[in-house]
Amino acid sequence: REAKKAGAKLIFCDSKLDAAKALNCAKTFKLKKVQGYLNFQPVASASGAICKAGPQVPVIAIDIEQDPCQLAFMGADNSYAGEVTGKALGNYFKKTFNCEFDSFISLEDYGVGVVNAARMGGYRTGFEAVCGKIGDKLIQIDAGRLEPALAKMKDALTTLPNAKKIAVVAINDEGIQGAFAAAKAIGRDKDIYAGSQGAAASAHCDIAKNKNWIGATAYFPERYGEIGVPYLLDLIKGKKVPFQLKIKHVAVNADNIFTLFPASKAKCA
16 A cells, blocks of 8 residues: 555565565565565574575565664564553552462563563563562463464463462463463463463454453554555665654553454454
């Protein structure tokens, strides 16, 4: 939409969250002689090879840094995004349990590098601002996606047989969906209280209906083009742009989700 509005030709290549496919996309862009591209691929360690394989043109990284070719970074304010839902979770524990909790499980994605550190650290900052230090109750697990969360969350709960007040956070919505599925399979879904990142359409019904899904931070990826395309065109024209192109995050919960995403209301009825 934004490219059309600007009179620019859009060439699309889906990396499917796979570094090898992203490398092929970069090669395709070089063959097609693109003048600039927006790059979203989640394997931070692959960025050097992808930059080298692609055309030597302006690049804007989306959500995951793409050194050394990125001229700007567009996407989440990761520390703040984590803090938003970390604080919401802390407020829930303060109101409901007087800040008593048995464990704080953090489902992370080590492959995305600094994004993981900032976003997951933000959760802890927000929660601790309300309920004090998490300390040795913190359990960090490399299980940010659905399948790893399904497997590893079950194991984590097995090590906490008597815990009834467990805070669980994940780098995205998928991790929390996996966490609840794993907990439900062993009859422990009422023992966990969760927060996530994204508030993607696939999670709207869960956030609305699951009383233990306390909240999420919205990223509105459908609006990324409104930011990325104009700035990329400026870079192609040789203009300077800010390095940090941040999106505006919003706290989401069962009370406001259908106000923010009205199209999901009928689907979740």
